[in-house]
Amino acid sequence: xxxxxxxxxxxxxxxxxxxxxxxxxxxxxxxxxxxxxxxxxxxxxxxxxxxxxxxxxxxxxxxxxxxxxxxxxxxxxxxxxxxxxxxxxxxxxxxxxxxxxxxxx
Amino acid sequence: xxxxxxxxxxxxxxxxxxxxxxxxxxxxxxxxxxxxxxxxxxxxxxxxxxxxxxxxxxxxxxxxxxxxxxxxxxxxxxxxxxxxxxxxxxxxxxxxxxxxxxxxxxxxxxxxxxx
Numbered sequence: 495x496x497x498x499x500x501x502x503x504x505x506x507x508x509x510x511x512x513x514x515x516x517x518x519x520x521x522x523x524x525x526x527x528x529x530x531x532x533x534x535x536x537x538x539x540x541x542x543x544x545x546x547x548x549x550x551x552x553x554x555x556x557x558x559x560x561x562x563x564x565x566x567x568x569x570x571x572x573x574x575x576x577x578x579x580x581x582x583x584x585x586x587x588x589x590x591x592x593x594x595x596x597x598x599x
Numbered sequence: 600x601x602x603x604x605x606x607x608x609x610x611x612x613x614x615x616x617x618x619x620x621x622x623x624x625x626x627x628x629x630x631x632x633x634x635x636x637x638x639x640x641x642x643x644x645x646x647x648x649x650x651x652x653x654x655x656x657x658x659x660x661x662x663x664x665x666x667x668x669x670x671x672x673x674x675x676x677x678x679x680x681x682x683x684x685x686x687x688x689x690x691x692x693x694x695x696x697x698x699x700x701x702x703x704x705x706x707x708x709x710x711x712x713x714x
Contacts (some may be wrong), residue, residue, distance in 0.1 A: 506663030526699040537603075538642065545700075581641055587632075587655070589641030598705050 497521070498582050505595040514567040514593055516582035529556065529567050531576055531578040532592070538581065541567065555564045572597045600625060602704035607690050610714045617679035619710045624672070624693030630654075632677050632703060633666055634690040642690055648674065649697050678711075686713045 499517045506512040518527060526545050530538040542549055542556045544565075549556040554569040569576055574597050581592040600672065604623040612618050624631050629650050634642035646656040651671040659666070663682070668674040678685055686708050692703040 500655060504659070524699070528699075528702065530703075530705075535707070537692070537707045540702040540704065567614045579641075584679070589643070591639075591641050597672075 497588075498590050499586050500508070500580070500582060500590060500593045502591065503596065505596045505598065506569075508574060508597055510545075512569040512572045512576070512595065512597075514580050514582075514595065515564065516542075516566070517564045518584040519563045520557050521584045523562075527556070527565050528560075528583045529554070529580065530583070531580045533578050538589075541580070558581050561595050566590065574599065577580060601702055603691055603693055605689075605709055607709055608707070609710045609712075611714065612681055613637050614683055617677065618711065620677050620689050620691075620711075622674045622676070622691030622706060623694045624674075624691070625704055626691035627705070628695055629671075630694045630697045631668055631674050631702070632692040632694075634672070634692065636690055636708070638667035638687070638689045645676070645712055647697065654697055677705040681711075681713050683713050688709060 495522045528543040528544050529541040532538045542551050542554050544556045557566045577594040577595050577597045581589045607623050624708045631644045636642040645659045646666045648656040651657045651668050666676045688708040690708040692705045694701040694703045
């Protein structure tokens with residue numbers, strides 16, 4: 495079973511920042527936290543991953559709590575193309591149900 | 600670079616028939632994964648290969664599912680006989696290696712419908 499918990503859905507306005515939370519309270523000290531997103535009829539797409547430090551790439555930022563039991567994916571300016579199901583995975587092998595992000599114009 | 604290729608894109612069969620899916624990973628990727636994604640759920644790992652060896656197949660229903668990656672490159676997943684509950688999208692993914700620091704790259708999957 496998935497060891498991460500996420501809200502079922504979130505909504506954001508276009509061009510606003512979005513913070514997607516994830517709890518992974520059973521994570522081990524060496525497990526990376528990965529985030530993927532999935533559009534309808536497509537396979538999941540890698541977004542970002544990290545271990546302890548906050549991470550940034552061209553798609554998003556990842557803020558990891560100091561105790562590593564939670565993390566937040568940050569989309570700095572949501573666009574309509576960011577509407578997708580977002581998954582966080584603590585050992586990159588099993589996905590939960592994810593968070594369905596709705597972006598409204 | 601070319602992405603993960605999967606075929607067929609769609610497949611419809613009757614229960615108790617057999618079916619096979621094919622996956623060609625990204626060139627140079629040692630690790631290959633097969634996932635099952637039932638409608639409304641996240642992907643569930645079925646089997647993980649490192650080159651041509653199995654790393655994890657704990658969630659593979661071995662009485663009906665089998666997978667191979669004989670030459671450590673492309674892979675096939677087979678279901679025989681199929682049950683109604685096997686209706687799902689079957690996703691293949693690959694990564695450079697099996698370490699947790701490597702992201703997975705997914706194909707678009709094969710959508711299987713069992714009648």
